[in-house]
Amino acid sequence: MVSITKDTEKEAxxxxxxPQISRAAAGYENRPALSDELAQEMALSVWRSLEGxxxxxxxxxxxYRVIHNTGIDHIRRHSKISEDELDEAMLCESPxxxxxxxxxxxxxxxxxxxxxxxxxxxxxxxxxxxxxxNIEMSEVLGIxxxxxxxxxxxxKEQLSKLLAxxx
Amino acid sequence: xxxxxxxxxxSLWQSTDKKPMPQMDKVLKRHKRQGVILxxxxxxxxxxxxxxxxxxxxxxxxxxxxxxxxxxxxxxxxWAVIIFILASRSRLDxxxxxxxxxxxxxxxxxxxLIKNEIYRWNLNIKATWAFILIFMxxxxxxxxxNGFELNNLLTEAVLMAGLxxxxxxxxxxxxxxxxxxxxxxx
Numbered sequence: 001m002v003s004i005t006k007d008t009e010k011e012a013x014x015x016x017x018x019p020q021i022s023r024a025a026a027g028y029e030n031r032p033a034l035s036d037e038l039a040q041e042m043a044l045s046v047w048r049s050l051e052g053x054x055x056x057x058x059x060x061x062x063x064y065r066v067i068h069n070t071g072i073d074h075i076r077r078h079s080k081i082s083e084d085e086l087d088e089a090m091l092c093e094s095p096x097x098x099x100x101x102x103x104x105x106x107x108x109x110x111x112x113x114x115x116x117x118x119x120x121x122x123x124x125x126x127x128x129x130x131x132x133x134n135i136e137m138s139e140v141l142g143i144x145x146x147x148x149x150x151x152x153x154x155x156k157e158q159l160s161k162l163l164a165x166x167x
Numbered sequence: 168x169x170x171x172x173x174x175x176x177x178s179l180w181q182s183t184d185k186k187p188m189p190q191m192d193k194v195l196k197r198h199k200r201q202g203v204i205l206x207x208x209x210x211x212x213x214x215x216x217x218x219x220x221x222x223x224x225x226x227x228x229x230x231x232x233x234x235x236x237x238x239x240x241x242x243x244x245x246w247a248v249i250i251f252i253l254a255s256r257s258r259l260d261x262x263x264x265x266x267x268x269x270x271x272x273x274x275x276x277x278x279x280l281i282k283n284e285i286y287r288w289n290l291n292i293k294a295t296w297a298f299i300l301i302f303m304x305x306x307x308x309x310x311x312x313n314g315f316e317l318n319n320l321l322t323e324a325v326l327m328a329g330l331x332x333x334x335x336x337x338x339x340x341x342x343x344x345x346x347x348x349x350x351x352x353x
Contacts, residue, residue, distance in 0.1 A: 007191075022183075023183055040189045047191060076280060076284075107182070129181070159176075
Protein backbone atom coordinates (compact mmCIF):
# COMPACT_ATOMS: atom_id res chain seq x y z
CA MET A 1 0.00 0.00 0.00
CA VAL A 2 1.63 3.28 -1.14
CA SER A 3 -1.08 5.78 -0.27
CA ILE A 4 -0.08 9.42 -0.41
CA THR A 5 -1.22 11.23 2.72
CA LYS A 6 1.04 14.25 3.17
CA ASP A 7 -0.39 17.53 1.89
CA THR A 8 2.99 18.61 0.48
CA GLU A 9 3.23 15.40 -1.58
CA LYS A 10 -0.32 15.83 -2.83
CA GLU A 11 0.30 19.48 -3.75
CA ALA A 12 3.46 18.51 -5.64
CA UNK A 13 1.57 15.85 -7.59
CA UNK A 14 -1.25 18.24 -8.45
CA UNK A 15 1.33 20.77 -9.66
CA UNK A 16 3.00 18.06 -11.78
CA UNK A 17 -0.25 16.96 -13.38
CA UNK A 18 -1.84 20.43 -13.59
CA PRO A 19 -1.13 20.88 -17.33
CA GLN A 20 -2.77 17.51 -18.08
CA ILE A 21 -5.67 18.36 -15.75
CA SER A 22 -6.37 21.72 -17.38
CA ARG A 23 -6.17 20.20 -20.89
CA ALA A 24 -8.52 17.36 -19.93
CA ALA A 25 -10.95 19.95 -18.48
CA ALA A 26 -10.88 21.81 -21.80
CA GLY A 27 -11.60 18.49 -23.53
CA TYR A 28 -14.74 17.91 -21.46
CA GLU A 29 -15.98 21.49 -21.26
CA ASN A 30 -15.41 24.08 -23.96
CA ARG A 31 -16.80 27.12 -22.14
CA PRO A 32 -13.81 28.80 -20.48
CA ALA A 33 -15.47 29.67 -17.14
CA LEU A 34 -16.89 26.15 -16.68
CA SER A 35 -13.66 24.60 -17.92
CA ASP A 36 -11.68 26.41 -15.17
CA GLU A 37 -14.24 25.23 -12.65
CA LEU A 38 -13.95 21.66 -13.90
CA ALA A 39 -10.14 21.80 -13.75
CA GLN A 40 -10.39 22.78 -10.08
CA GLU A 41 -12.83 19.92 -9.45
CA MET A 42 -10.43 17.51 -11.14
CA ALA A 43 -7.57 18.76 -8.96
CA LEU A 44 -9.75 18.36 -5.87
CA SER A 45 -10.73 14.81 -6.88
CA VAL A 46 -7.09 13.87 -7.41
CA TRP A 47 -6.24 15.37 -4.00
CA ARG A 48 -9.00 13.40 -2.26
CA SER A 49 -8.25 10.16 -4.11
CA LEU A 50 -4.53 10.00 -3.49
CA GLU A 51 -5.03 8.49 -0.04
CA GLY A 52 -6.91 5.62 -1.65
CA UNK A 53 -4.12 4.84 -4.09
CA UNK A 54 -2.60 1.38 -3.89
CA UNK A 55 -0.32 -0.67 -6.09
CA UNK A 56 -3.09 -2.02 -8.32
CA UNK A 57 -1.93 0.20 -11.18
CA UNK A 58 0.66 2.90 -11.78
CA UNK A 59 0.15 6.30 -10.17
CA UNK A 60 0.03 7.83 -13.63
CA UNK A 61 -2.86 5.56 -14.66
CA UNK A 62 -4.63 6.14 -11.35
CA UNK A 63 -4.49 9.92 -11.68
CA TYR A 64 -5.71 9.84 -15.28
CA ARG A 65 -8.59 7.59 -14.18
CA VAL A 66 -9.56 10.08 -11.48
CA ILE A 67 -9.33 13.01 -13.92
CA HIS A 68 -11.53 11.32 -16.52
CA ASN A 69 -14.12 10.12 -14.00
CA THR A 70 -14.43 13.69 -12.77
CA GLY A 71 -15.05 14.66 -16.40
CA ILE A 72 -17.85 12.08 -16.52
CA ASP A 73 -19.21 13.42 -13.24
CA HIS A 74 -19.24 16.90 -14.78
CA ILE A 75 -21.27 15.65 -17.75
CA ARG A 76 -23.69 13.89 -15.40
CA ARG A 77 -24.25 16.96 -13.24
CA HIS A 78 -24.61 19.27 -16.22
CA SER A 79 -27.12 16.99 -17.95
CA LYS A 80 -29.13 20.02 -19.04
CA ILE A 81 -26.34 20.80 -21.47
CA SER A 82 -26.01 18.75 -24.61
CA GLU A 83 -22.59 17.17 -24.47
CA ASP A 84 -22.21 17.65 -28.20
CA GLU A 85 -22.93 21.34 -27.86
CA LEU A 86 -20.40 23.36 -29.79
CA ASP A 87 -19.44 26.77 -28.64
CA GLU A 88 -19.08 28.49 -31.99
CA ALA A 89 -18.07 31.68 -30.20
CA MET A 90 -14.70 30.10 -29.52
CA LEU A 91 -14.03 29.78 -33.21
CA CYS A 92 -15.08 33.32 -33.97
CA GLU A 93 -12.67 34.95 -31.54
CA SER A 94 -10.20 37.12 -33.37
CA PRO A 95 -6.70 35.67 -33.38
CA UNK A 96 -3.96 37.33 -31.31
CA UNK A 97 -1.68 39.57 -33.37
CA UNK A 98 1.54 37.78 -32.35
CA UNK A 99 3.24 35.27 -34.57
CA UNK A 100 1.62 32.44 -32.63
CA UNK A 101 -1.81 33.59 -33.78
CA UNK A 102 -2.21 30.77 -36.27
CA UNK A 103 -1.17 28.18 -33.71
CA UNK A 104 -3.56 29.64 -31.14
CA UNK A 105 -6.37 29.44 -33.68
CA UNK A 106 -5.49 25.82 -34.48
CA UNK A 107 -5.42 24.96 -30.78
CA UNK A 108 -8.89 26.43 -30.35
CA UNK A 109 -10.13 24.48 -33.35
CA UNK A 110 -8.63 21.30 -31.91
CA UNK A 111 -10.31 21.87 -28.52
CA UNK A 112 -13.67 22.52 -30.19
CA UNK A 113 -13.30 19.46 -32.45
CA UNK A 114 -12.37 17.22 -29.49
CA UNK A 115 -15.41 18.54 -27.61
CA UNK A 116 -17.60 17.52 -30.53
CA UNK A 117 -16.56 13.86 -30.41
CA UNK A 118 -18.99 11.45 -28.71
CA UNK A 119 -17.94 10.77 -25.11
CA UNK A 120 -16.60 7.25 -25.72
CA UNK A 121 -14.35 8.49 -28.54
CA UNK A 122 -13.45 11.73 -26.80
CA UNK A 123 -12.02 9.89 -23.81
CA UNK A 124 -9.60 7.78 -25.84
CA UNK A 125 -8.65 10.81 -27.93
CA UNK A 126 -7.89 12.93 -24.85
CA UNK A 127 -5.66 10.19 -23.47
CA UNK A 128 -3.93 9.57 -26.81
CA UNK A 129 -3.23 13.29 -27.16
CA UNK A 130 -1.47 13.02 -23.80
CA UNK A 131 0.73 10.26 -25.30
CA UNK A 132 -0.70 7.34 -23.33
CA UNK A 133 -0.34 3.94 -25.01
CA ASN A 134 -3.21 1.52 -25.61
CA ILE A 135 -2.45 -0.57 -22.51
CA GLU A 136 -2.47 2.50 -20.26
CA MET A 137 -5.68 3.75 -21.89
CA SER A 138 -7.39 0.39 -21.32
CA GLU A 139 -6.37 0.55 -17.63
CA VAL A 140 -7.61 4.14 -17.24
CA LEU A 141 -10.96 3.52 -18.93
CA GLY A 142 -11.50 -0.06 -17.77
CA ILE A 143 -12.01 -1.42 -21.29
CA UNK A 144 -10.10 -3.98 -23.36
CA UNK A 145 -7.10 -3.05 -25.50
CA UNK A 146 -8.98 -4.17 -28.59
CA UNK A 147 -11.83 -1.84 -27.70
CA UNK A 148 -9.35 1.00 -27.20
CA UNK A 149 -7.94 0.29 -30.69
CA UNK A 150 -11.37 0.39 -32.32
CA UNK A 151 -12.42 3.56 -30.51
CA UNK A 152 -9.12 5.26 -31.30
CA UNK A 153 -9.43 4.47 -34.99
CA UNK A 154 -12.98 5.90 -35.07
CA UNK A 155 -11.94 8.91 -33.00
CA LYS A 156 -9.11 9.75 -35.39
CA GLU A 157 -11.42 9.45 -38.38
CA GLN A 158 -14.05 11.72 -36.85
CA LEU A 159 -11.48 14.23 -35.62
CA SER A 160 -9.95 14.47 -39.11
CA LYS A 161 -13.39 15.16 -40.60
CA LEU A 162 -14.23 17.75 -37.95
CA LEU A 163 -10.91 19.56 -38.38
CA ALA A 164 -11.23 19.46 -42.17
CA UNK A 165 -14.70 20.98 -41.86
CA UNK A 166 -13.30 23.88 -39.84
CA UNK A 167 -10.60 24.83 -42.35
CA UNK B 168 -4.69 10.52 -40.19
CA UNK B 169 -1.16 9.04 -40.15
CA UNK B 170 1.14 8.84 -37.11
CA UNK B 171 3.08 11.94 -38.12
CA UNK B 172 -0.06 14.04 -38.41
CA UNK B 173 -1.28 12.74 -35.07
CA UNK B 174 2.04 13.55 -33.38
CA UNK B 175 1.70 17.11 -34.66
CA UNK B 176 -1.83 17.29 -33.24
CA UNK B 177 -0.60 15.84 -29.96
CA SER B 178 2.16 18.44 -29.62
CA LEU B 179 -0.31 21.18 -30.59
CA TRP B 180 -2.66 19.89 -27.87
CA GLN B 181 0.09 19.73 -25.26
CA SER B 182 1.35 23.23 -26.07
CA THR B 183 -1.93 24.93 -25.12
CA ASP B 184 -1.59 27.87 -22.71
CA LYS B 185 -1.03 26.82 -19.13
CA LYS B 186 -3.62 28.05 -16.69
CA PRO B 187 -2.54 29.16 -13.21
CA MET B 188 -2.82 26.32 -10.70
CA PRO B 189 -5.56 26.81 -8.08
CA GLN B 190 -4.70 27.21 -4.40
CA MET B 191 -5.67 23.84 -3.03
CA ASP B 192 -6.48 25.07 0.49
CA LYS B 193 -9.12 27.43 -0.97
CA VAL B 194 -10.55 24.67 -3.18
CA LEU B 195 -10.76 22.31 -0.19
CA LYS B 196 -12.51 24.96 1.95
CA ARG B 197 -15.07 25.62 -0.80
CA HIS B 198 -15.75 21.89 -1.11
CA LYS B 199 -16.43 21.61 2.64
CA ARG B 200 -18.75 24.63 2.45
CA GLN B 201 -20.77 22.99 -0.35
CA GLY B 202 -21.20 19.84 1.75
CA VAL B 203 -22.52 21.90 4.68
CA ILE B 204 -24.98 23.75 2.39
CA LEU B 205 -26.28 20.43 1.00
CA UNK B 206 -26.99 19.06 4.48
CA UNK B 207 -28.49 22.36 5.59
CA UNK B 208 -30.93 22.29 2.65
CA UNK B 209 -32.08 18.81 3.63
CA UNK B 210 -32.69 19.97 7.22
CA UNK B 211 -34.59 23.09 6.07
CA UNK B 212 -36.85 20.98 3.81
CA UNK B 213 -37.60 18.56 6.62
CA UNK B 214 -38.34 21.41 9.04
CA UNK B 215 -40.60 23.17 6.50
CA UNK B 216 -42.52 19.94 5.92
CA UNK B 217 -43.05 19.36 9.65
CA UNK B 218 -44.16 22.97 10.25
CA UNK B 219 -46.56 22.96 7.28
CA UNK B 220 -48.06 19.62 8.24
CA UNK B 221 -48.54 20.85 11.80
CA UNK B 222 -50.19 24.11 10.65
CA UNK B 223 -52.51 22.33 8.21
CA UNK B 224 -53.63 19.74 10.73
CA UNK B 225 -54.11 22.19 13.63
CA UNK B 226 -56.03 24.70 11.46
CA UNK B 227 -58.22 21.90 10.15
CA UNK B 228 -58.95 20.63 13.67
CA UNK B 229 -59.47 24.07 15.22
CA UNK B 230 -61.69 25.44 12.47
CA UNK B 231 -63.73 22.29 12.17
CA UNK B 232 -63.45 22.00 8.40
CA UNK B 233 -65.95 20.10 6.32
CA UNK B 234 -65.27 16.50 5.32
CA UNK B 235 -64.10 17.24 1.73
CA UNK B 236 -61.57 19.86 2.84
CA UNK B 237 -60.31 17.61 5.64
CA UNK B 238 -59.86 14.78 3.14
CA UNK B 239 -57.97 17.13 0.83
CA UNK B 240 -55.63 18.32 3.63
CA UNK B 241 -55.02 14.72 4.68
CA UNK B 242 -54.17 13.78 1.12
CA UNK B 243 -51.75 16.73 0.66
CA UNK B 244 -50.03 15.91 3.96
CA UNK B 245 -49.64 12.20 3.22
CA TRP B 246 -48.62 12.99 -0.39
CA ALA B 247 -45.89 15.44 0.73
CA VAL B 248 -44.54 13.12 3.44
CA ILE B 249 -44.37 10.10 1.09
CA ILE B 250 -42.59 12.08 -1.61
CA PHE B 251 -40.18 13.59 0.88
CA ILE B 252 -39.31 10.16 2.29
CA LEU B 253 -38.86 8.52 -1.13
CA ALA B 254 -36.84 11.42 -2.56
CA SER B 255 -34.72 11.73 0.58
CA ARG B 256 -33.88 8.02 0.54
CA SER B 257 -32.62 8.38 -3.02
CA ARG B 258 -30.77 11.61 -2.20
CA LEU B 259 -29.11 10.10 0.86
CA ASP B 260 -27.99 7.14 -1.25
CA UNK B 261 -26.54 9.60 -3.78
CA UNK B 262 -24.80 11.51 -1.00
CA UNK B 263 -23.27 8.28 0.26
CA UNK B 264 -21.98 7.51 -3.24
CA UNK B 265 -20.65 11.04 -3.61
CA UNK B 266 -18.73 10.70 -0.35
CA UNK B 267 -17.20 7.37 -1.31
CA UNK B 268 -13.62 7.28 -2.57
CA UNK B 269 -14.74 5.21 -5.57
CA UNK B 270 -16.54 8.14 -7.16
CA UNK B 271 -13.21 9.22 -8.65
CA UNK B 272 -12.23 5.87 -10.04
CA UNK B 273 -15.39 3.94 -10.88
CA UNK B 274 -17.81 4.71 -13.68
CA UNK B 275 -20.37 2.37 -12.03
CA UNK B 276 -20.89 4.91 -9.24
CA UNK B 277 -21.74 7.56 -11.83
CA UNK B 278 -24.25 5.22 -13.44
CA UNK B 279 -25.83 4.61 -10.04
CA LEU B 280 -26.03 8.36 -9.38
CA ILE B 281 -27.71 9.04 -12.70
CA LYS B 282 -30.13 6.14 -12.10
CA ASN B 283 -31.01 7.72 -8.74
CA GLU B 284 -31.59 11.02 -10.52
CA ILE B 285 -33.88 9.33 -13.10
CA TYR B 286 -35.79 7.69 -10.23
CA ARG B 287 -36.33 11.10 -8.61
CA TRP B 288 -37.52 12.71 -11.86
CA ASN B 289 -39.94 9.79 -12.43
CA LEU B 290 -41.15 10.14 -8.85
CA ASN B 291 -41.77 13.87 -9.37
CA ILE B 292 -43.68 13.23 -12.61
CA LYS B 293 -45.92 10.55 -11.10
CA ALA B 294 -46.46 12.53 -7.89
CA THR B 295 -47.46 15.66 -9.80
CA TRP B 296 -49.92 13.69 -11.95
CA ALA B 297 -51.41 12.14 -8.79
CA PHE B 298 -51.70 15.60 -7.25
CA ILE B 299 -53.43 16.98 -10.35
CA LEU B 300 -55.87 14.06 -10.44
CA ILE B 301 -56.85 14.34 -6.78
CA PHE B 302 -56.98 18.13 -7.02
CA MET B 303 -59.46 17.85 -9.90
CA UNK B 304 -61.61 15.36 -7.98
CA UNK B 305 -61.52 17.68 -4.94
CA UNK B 306 -62.64 20.66 -7.01
CA UNK B 307 -65.42 18.75 -8.73
CA UNK B 308 -66.66 17.69 -5.32
CA UNK B 309 -66.53 21.31 -4.09
CA UNK B 310 -68.43 22.57 -7.16
CA UNK B 311 -71.02 19.84 -6.65
CA UNK B 312 -71.41 20.87 -3.01
CA ASN B 313 -71.06 24.71 -3.08
CA GLY B 314 -71.72 25.65 -6.68
CA PHE B 315 -69.46 27.28 -9.27
CA GLU B 316 -67.26 30.34 -8.39
CA LEU B 317 -65.35 32.21 -11.10
CA ASN B 318 -62.63 33.55 -8.76
CA ASN B 319 -61.75 30.06 -7.58
CA LEU B 320 -61.64 28.82 -11.14
CA LEU B 321 -59.04 31.44 -12.14
CA THR B 322 -56.80 30.62 -9.17
CA GLU B 323 -57.12 26.93 -9.90
CA ALA B 324 -56.35 27.43 -13.59
CA VAL B 325 -53.11 29.26 -12.68
CA LEU B 326 -52.19 26.47 -10.25
CA MET B 327 -52.92 23.79 -12.86
CA ALA B 328 -50.85 25.63 -15.47
CA GLY B 329 -47.97 25.77 -12.97
CA LEU B 330 -48.29 22.04 -12.32
CA UNK B 331 -48.31 21.20 -16.05
CA UNK B 332 -45.23 23.38 -16.58
CA UNK B 333 -43.55 21.50 -13.72
CA UNK B 334 -44.36 18.17 -15.37
CA UNK B 335 -42.94 19.43 -18.64
CA UNK B 336 -39.74 20.49 -16.84
CA UNK B 337 -39.45 17.11 -15.05
CA UNK B 338 -39.97 15.21 -18.33
CA UNK B 339 -37.23 17.22 -20.06
CA UNK B 340 -34.81 16.69 -17.15
CA UNK B 341 -35.68 12.98 -17.08
CA UNK B 342 -35.04 12.65 -20.81
CA UNK B 343 -31.66 14.40 -20.52
CA UNK B 344 -30.66 12.19 -17.59
CA UNK B 345 -31.59 9.08 -19.62
CA UNK B 346 -29.48 10.33 -22.52
CA UNK B 347 -26.50 10.75 -20.19
CA UNK B 348 -27.04 7.25 -18.77
CA UNK B 349 -27.16 5.86 -22.30
CA UNK B 350 -23.88 7.64 -23.10
CA UNK B 351 -22.24 6.30 -19.95
CA UNK B 352 -23.39 2.79 -20.78
CA UNK B 353 -21.92 2.92 -24.27
